[in-house]
Amino acid sequence: MPATFSIDPASGVCREAQWCPSPHCNARPAADDISLLVIHNISLPPRQFATGCVQQFFAGKLEAERHPYFAEIAALRVSAHFFIERNGQLTQFVSCNERAWHAGQSCFAGREACNDYSIGIELEGCDDVPYAPAQYAALVALTAAIQQAYPAISNARITGHEHIAPGRKTDPGAAFDWQGYRSALSQGEAP
Structure with a gap:
């Protein structure tokens, strides 16, 4: 895994990610309104990892x-922009400039329809199993690249699915180290 990632703002593609295109996406209502990161x-x-099924x-x-x-679930039409495996491997499914279908019915700071203005990152895991150090390292590096390409995504505009869809979603769950992740973002290193 590279120490850093880079995203081309014109294409919305991370150069270092494996590309696996998803048909489950569409145009954002406002192309220049990318201001939230959802984990x-x-x-x-x-609860099974490294299967290739995601x-x-x-x-x-x-x-x-x-x-x-x-x-x-096979008939569901969902996607995310990125997926970080337990070993830190990064896959991208949807350009950051397009709307991935990851948040569903959701609301952040009083604004609904988070898919319209957010980027979604999926971590391989489940709510109660600690995430791997390689995942945090990749997540911090990817977050930095996203924030550089889309500066409206400040640290205060990073949230979990559980926070934008309370009662409906529980991820990334109690196992996610928010304090370590946020500290690493402010210091520019993995927790």
């Missing part, structure tokens, strides 16, 4: 018969 978690099947899911290619849980 999530996901694992497929639940990439298939966001790309719309999840095989429903592969696991009983997949039959419930």
